[in-house]
Amino acid sequence: MSKSKSVFVCQSCGQESPKWTGKCSGCNEWNTLEEQLHNSSKSKQTLYEVQTKKAIPVSSINEKSAIRLLTNDEEFNRVVGGGLVSGSVTLLAGEPGIGKSTLTLKLALSLNKTVLYVTGEESAEQIKLRAKRLKDENKQCYVLNESKLENVISEAEKLFPELLIIDSVQTLSMDEIDTVQGSTTQIRHCAEVLIKYAKTKQLPTLIIGHVTKDGSIAGPKILEHMVDTVLQFEGDKNHLYRIVRSTKNRFGNTNEIGIYEMFEDGLKGVKSPNKLLISENTSELSGIAIGCSLEGIRPIMIEIQALSSTATYGTPQRSFNGLDGKRLNMLLAVLEKRGGLKLSQKDIFINVTGGIKINDPAIDLAIICAVLSSNFDFPIPQKTCFIGEVGLSGEIRPVSRINERIKEVVKMGAEYIFVSKYAKLNKAENGKYQIKKVVKVQEIIQQLIK
Template identity: 50%
Template sequence: MAKDRIQYVCDECGHTSTKWLGNCPNCGSWHTFKEFKVERKSASEKEHKGKVDGIAESPPPQKLEEIESRSEDRFMSRIQELDRVLGGGFVSGSFVLVGGDPGIGKSTLTLQIGKANAEMKVLYCAGEESAGQIRQRARRLGVSSDNFYVYTDTNISNILKEARKLAPDLLIVDSIQTVYRTELTSMAGSIQQVKECAALLQQLAKKQNITTLVIGHVTKDGNIAGPRVLEHMVDTVLQFEGDGNYNYRMLRSLKNRFGPAQEVGVFEMKESGLVDVLNPSQLFLSDYDSSVSGNAVICSIEGSRPLLVEVQALTTSSNYGTPQRTANGFDQRRLSLLLAVLEKRGGYQFSGQDVYLNVAGGLKINDPAADLGVVCALISSLLDKSIDGDIAFLGEVGLGGEIRAVNKIDQRLGEIEKLGFSKALIPQASSPERECSLQLLKASNIMDAIEKPFSKS
């Protein structure tokens, strides 16, 4: 009888290797490789490959021209922000993965689907809560539907059996790390269990045309736990983002075969559950105070949606040998780069200053168009001069101090205009195609840009 094969798997990213490595070549983590056995399937299981758990066999090969084509058959969750991120609702037979930090709202969102669309038949397979606990939470969220079924078994064979019997419009598995296959001796949540169970759920979705939504755990770095192949197997990967100290949540599509990737939906967590935020810019600017130095408004594109967000900068004399650089919601390395450009190209000295940067509302901004607003906020705090409250910023800052053009300029200016601002500081090279009522202030470099926002004229 052949022995089980030994593999080493990275705890952080799921990268596999035939030998132990001190440093993971995929994610760069140190001392994260753990040994595990790759279990060999029995002969009887190999014989029934393709028929396991009652899943139908694949059809024979077909010519491309003979394959019946049809438009995507979608159905709406009737949660507006979720449908936006999915690209217009669920596609029948799709396989969706939702990840996020514990307590951020993954299970809450999936339960609310039953509330928003009572006609949809939902099978909720819970591996982390009892049926009574789910009933209590559903009552708090106002979920009451005759088409919402709860199943608390974590054996993947039983889940597939009940799914085929009930034929739901949507199958929810909470979570993939809790389900197991009895043919494998490893514990639920292990690398091989996750891969095997996900493969069976994928077959169920594609061959039985049952839309499947799977909740996944995340690592301490916020990446989806388990083997990387899990993200390749699914059609859509949704990531919940948000700071636990704030009520705002962002649902971002990291991958979507049936819609735009990087699309973003915004929710507000309330006692009654997650509530759609249809105008997030107005919400994030509700506490904006233009009379305080270091405050600036930027326009960032998240997915296809322009968002106006407040950035706050604070500079103080350093009491230590090495000045501190702290950023919340903004890349700290990008902040260090912008400070270096201001010192080298602008002549402003930050070498003896502690610098703190915060994106209000708990958002994380990766758009390079935020550079210009961050630079002006830093100078505002350094000089202790407030920025004109009627101006918003957009522009990328290069290493030479130049202000570079950004994409989707018309969408950004439209959002700035809609929120009641009268001026926008934009790159010299940007040329809007549509007319707007904004006073457009253009700048080609940071020295030219810094002179404009402090003028009240």
Template identity: 55%
Template sequence: TLFLQNGLWLRNITTLYISGEESEQQIKMRADRLNLKNENFYLLTETSTQTIFQEIKKLKPGLVIVDSIQTLQTPYIDSSPGSVSQIRECAAEFQRFAKETNTPVFLIGHITKDGTIAGPKILEHMVDTVLQFEGDRHYAYRILRTLKNRFGSTSELGIYEMTDEGMRGVANPSEILITQKEDQLSGIAIAATIEGLRPLLIEVQALVTQSVYGTPQRTVSGFDLRRLQLLLAVLEKRGGFHFGVKDVFLNIAGGLKIEDPSTDLAVLCALLSSYEDAPLPQHICFAGEVGLSGEIRAVNRIEQRIAEAEKLGFEKIIVSKYNHKGLAKQKFSIEIVTMGRVEELYKYLF
């Protein structure tokens, strides 16, 4: 849908959309729903690369979209579509065409259940850019990540919302990812993270309950389980909290997967809030990494995180005191609280 939408938007470029999966009627139904018209958008339902290149020679498009590379078949290889050799040869043919004619080609590929591209790994090496479109069917928004990019940074991130009129870019994703709640609830903390070049404020939800079974459960969604166990060990050793007899559940709201270590501080505060069953003050957020000795470590690009928190109306942000150097506090109207140890943080919040 995203490629169809973009293809229909590009009115000044002759676009050829090659579909090996859907019929013309199915694609027309989607295009009608998007309510976009484009005289320069051409559709070809074909799986043989020989026929495709004959049509390309006649049309001379400025952009080619292939949906999907796993359905194409080249006559030079005697095997079924979707096999390793077929995918490799079809991709090589399109790569040669793109380099010789200087025409951009987008190859849409299937992914496996664990999120990797189906087919040979060489497919990723052959192309210039690998973009991954991920999202949960239970959520309205999708994330476009860059896994490989020969033309620029791989740290870029795009967030889209699925509406009945197609995909819509989300300019301020932090507002979606933070629940608008009336009551103050325990176990919720806001983390100021960076995804790619974009600062994001996300909600961390924790639930700590008495363990009923012999072995306490540790369940996470969107966060690294080993990182959670590490933070629980720090709280047990440095703070004297008995998490060893508790079940711990942790969720990153909105179905996101976060790897930024600066979420440590928010995770730790959400765990303590649920453990004490005491809500954290509203309009406060966190940005800091937690070390094994219980110290709060500095994180990079702190000014961007603070600016994003200020923009969304937060009144306080807790950061590491080691981020203090070079930080122009007078630039911001938000109160910046600096801490050095986990123990200090506990006394300050509870």
């Protein structure tokens, strides 16, 4: 007779405990341990034979084994570092309805290669309807409606695909694991087997993952450590634009982004995002300033909109969209202390256009100038850009890769560029643009408010 015993598994990190404790000893999260049955009579069987390998020197490794699979999506290729590496496992996560399945299916249909698209959430007929809407066709794209990982690997052994897509990892399960589908234990074990299979067969694998209500990837945290690349799908469903951001990449730059626009026939990459994120005519509008953020290795012009108005109900409001609220509160405190502005009785609203999220401190100067423009109700001259970090003492600090940022904003028509006095700049081209160097916030106020 088989012996079954209970173990308590953390739903956050996957750590097992013989008894229930209020706090997980692995991730220090509270009330995340759930009881699950563990059957000791079942032996874990491998789904495929793994060959024993010997250690070899780095100098003798053949680089051809790490070739990349280039998709027909330039934005996706950019984010993953130039294509999917053979044997790599990429996790794409995002909120429901943001376009994860649409993007991956379009990738599968646009390739002229054998692709196995595994779905545990939709029927084959539903996939066909979406494929018809996307208006792409790949006769070598096979759809498998299956949630048992054993059957998925068995089918992959027959087809020998060049790309494997799993939609989604939360729907996979294995018979040898005595837990329900989507549990932390199932996700961890299925991901482990899938990753070993991808590495053994040198098969690039793209996995879709769900997210929780706070935006983190559903399942154990170890899932993000196991895969090679983690991509986050960002954007508001009410906006036309979506952003795929790389938060981990063993084969490329982290924080690289790809920008997409939603159409009736699916998502399409945006080749010139600056033209979409910047308003065409802001010459007579106050509260608008242009900055330049560096996402990975890609400089992107950012439009900051600010609104400052007298507070009418008790405590003033502070509302921020697309930016870090704590840093913005710090910048407002710097403006009040070093710039002499009385913002403690003002409602402040700050927004990044296009629904994009920015964490680059290089846009500090643009944020401060947008608030100044709104507070004193004057428009900032057109074709003006602000690039600089603001310190607690009100000093304007230099930022990384300033020359690449300047090159991008000049290409987009900027004529006046405010930077830190201590920035190391290349020689400017005569007549094309003017560099205005500033040291403190007070200098910016004096130059803008004349």
